[in-house]
Amino acid sequence: xxxxxxxxxxxxxxxxxxxxxxxxxxxxxxxxxxxxxxxxxxxxxxxxxxxxxxxxxxxxxxxxxxxxxxxxxxxxxxxxxxxxxxxxxxxxxxxxxxxxxxxxxxxxxxxxxxxxxxxxxxxxxxxxxxxxxxxxxxxxxxxxxxxxxxxxxxxxxxxxxxxxxxxxxxxxxxxxxxxxxxxxxxxxxxxxxxxxxxxxxxxxxxxxxxxxxxxxxxxxxxxxx
Amino acid sequence: xxxxxxxxxxxxxxxxxxxxxxxxxxxxxxxxxxxxxxxxxxxxxxxxxxxxxxxxxxxxxxxxxxxxxxxxxxxxxxxxxxxxxxxxxxxxxxxxxxxxxxxxxxxxxxxxxxxxxxxxxxxxxxxxxxxxxxxxxxxxxxxxxxxxxxxxxxxxxxxxxxxxxxxxxxxxxxxxxxxxxxxxxxxxxxxxxxxxxxxxxxxxxxxxxxxxxxxxxxxxxxxxxxxxxxxxxxxxxxxxxxxxxxxxxxxxxxxxxxxxxxxxxxxxxxxxxxxxxxxxxx
Numbered sequence: 230x231x232x233x234x235x236x237x238x239x240x241x242x243x244x245x246x247x248x249x250x251x252x253x254x255x256x257x258x259x260x261x262x263x264x265x266x267x268x269x270x271x272x273x274x275x276x277x278x279x280x281x282x283x284x285x286x287x288x289x290x291x292x293x294x295x296x297x298x299x300x301x302x303x304x305x306x307x308x309x310x311x312x313x314x315x316x317x318x319x320x321x322x323x324x325x326x327x328x329x330x331x332x333x334x335x336x337x338x339x340x341x342x343x344x345x346x347x348x349x350x351x352x353x354x355x356x357x358x359x360x361x362x363x364x365x366x367x368x369x370x371x372x373x374x375x376x377x378x379x380x381x382x383x384x385x386x387x388x389x390x391x392x393x394x395x396x397x398x399x400x401x402x403x404x405x406x407x408x409x410x411x412x413x414x415x416x417x418x419x420x421x422x423x424x425x426x427x428x429x430x431x432x433x434x435x436x437x438x439x440x441x442x443x444x445x446x447x448x449x450x451x452x453x454x
Numbered sequence: 455x456x457x458x459x460x461x462x463x464x465x466x467x468x469x470x471x472x473x474x475x476x477x478x479x480x481x482x483x484x485x486x487x488x489x490x491x492x493x494x495x496x497x498x499x500x501x502x503x504x505x506x507x508x509x510x511x512x513x514x515x516x517x518x519x520x521x522x523x524x525x526x527x528x529x530x531x532x533x534x535x536x537x538x539x540x541x542x543x544x545x546x547x548x549x550x551x552x553x554x555x556x557x558x559x560x561x562x563x564x565x566x567x568x569x570x571x572x573x574x575x576x577x578x579x580x581x582x583x584x585x586x587x588x589x590x591x592x593x594x595x596x597x598x599x600x601x602x603x604x605x606x607x608x609x610x611x612x613x614x615x616x617x618x619x620x621x622x623x624x625x626x627x628x629x630x631x632x633x634x635x636x637x638x639x640x641x642x643x644x645x646x647x648x649x650x651x652x653x654x655x656x657x658x659x660x661x662x663x664x665x666x667x668x669x670x671x672x673x674x675x676x677x678x679x680x681x682x683x684x685x686x687x688x689x690x691x692x693x694x695x696x697x698x699x700x701x702x703x704x705x706x707x708x709x710x711x712x713x714x715x716x717x718x719x720x721x722x723x724x725x726x727x728x729x730x731x732x733x734x735x736x
Contacts, residue, residue: 234710235593235709240709243708250575254576258579258717258721261720286558292502292532294505296506298506301530301533304530346717347716348716349713349714349716350712350713351711352709352710354708354709359712365714367691367715369687369691369712369714370577370686370713371578371583371687372574372684372711372712373573373683374682374683374700374709375709375710376705377680377705378597379668379679379681380673380677381676384678386598394598395597399648400555400595400648401473401501401502403471403472403475404473404597405471406532413531430504431498433501
């Protein structure tokens with residue numbers, strides 16, 4: 230799940246972005262991991278995550294394979310956390326996304342006490358992760374730094390688009406769709422809340438942060454890139 | 455991926471959702487069409503868009519009427535109104551595109567979804583990166599640019615020439631024909647993928663050397679590179695080894711993923727932790 234690592238932005242821009250994920254390792258602790266992964270997701274719900282997901286089925290907002298045309302006027306935009314929990318059917322990476330540090334800290338404490346035996350990582354600003362670990366009474370085991378984007382960076386889109394699209398590090402949120410949603414919000418054709426739902430459905434592992442995305446879209450409405 | 459021309463109504467929704475920009479409305483046939491050379495088989499169009507099952511003839515007629523009166527057609531932007539996307543049975547070497555682009559497909563070599571890597575995410579149970587070592591994840595094509603394997607090979611060959619070992623449990627490593635030279639199998643070199651991660655580890659003392667090597671190769675590759683560095687924290691949970699090197703080289707990391715060390719080996723007959731690397735001069 231390097232897909233949570235290279236989000237575009239500075240530390241301040243991650244103030245509402247805390248991804249806590251659990252993963253098992255083949256040959257080490259995947260046997261009997263499924264109920265423990267499900268328990269991880271269940272434990273996250275009381276702390277009001279803004280997204281939940283698993284790497285095989287996606288997040289709490291999912292596309293429909295058979296959409297009723299009336300959905301164009303009355304589309305359900307409610308995240309379905311229980312569907313994520315119920316849909317988990319094999320050991321994979323599972324994630325809970327929070328929009329505030331206190332919730333992430335409290336969740337991490339609960340996970341530590343549950344002693345699931347899974348590798349648990351937190352992806353956010355470096356300071357934010359340190360504070361969460363400190364509050365949960367955890368000494369960091371390892372740290373993976375993002376050094377950002379290099380090489381032919383002239384191929385990248387503008388910073389507003391980049392901030393939105395990199396919230397799916399697997400690249401499932403196209404830069405052109407992120408740009409289109411920013412434009413639609415600017416034009417008043419959709420609200421940031423609606424635009425964020427369209428984007429979230431493309432994230433295939435549920436680590437997209439709709440709260441941070443909404444803030445970026447709202448910001449992009451008023452500011453130039 | 456293919457778009458069934460008998461179903462497509464050329465609404466254009468899919469042209470925006472393709473991460474590679476490989477879908478366009480063909481002006482001759484007036485249907486959405488996939489540029490197969492640029493398509494990385496990520497399935498974002500198929501999996502990400504909701505599907506309606508409307509009658510194509512009816513939708514085309516409505517669109518013509520709207521167009522005649524210059525009325526703006528404003529449907530939901532993430533919907534294919536006629537479920538026109540049809541996955542193909544991919545064969546080698548094209549199947550490698552999907553393996554490195556569709557995150558829902560676990561890599562056969564590692565059993566991990568996404569880009570198929572574990573890195574330091576499971577370091578607490580694998581011991582992959584130990585104290586005094588630095589793990590690198592050099593990812594090509596991300597975000598949203600894509601890459602062909604012949605570009606990645608420039609990096610693997612440079613690393614191999616420097617005697618650097620590759621992580622064994624990594625999808626790119628499994629495609630090397632010779633880990634001593636860093637050559638990637640020839641039949642996939644022109645295949646385009648969303649992104650791939652080359653994983654290596656070196657002693658801390660070689661950190662700066664590797665970063666400078668990456669900088670040099672980056673100038674030669676026609677894509678973007680996302681660089682990540684993983685380190686084992688000390689007994690007080692601090693990293694006082696790698697961070698100073700990064701600072702000296704002008705990096706000011708803002709974001710990191712932190713392994714909390716809560717994992718443990720629970721399999722009945724688990725493999726013992728140890729080095730899992732292959733390379734020229736082990």
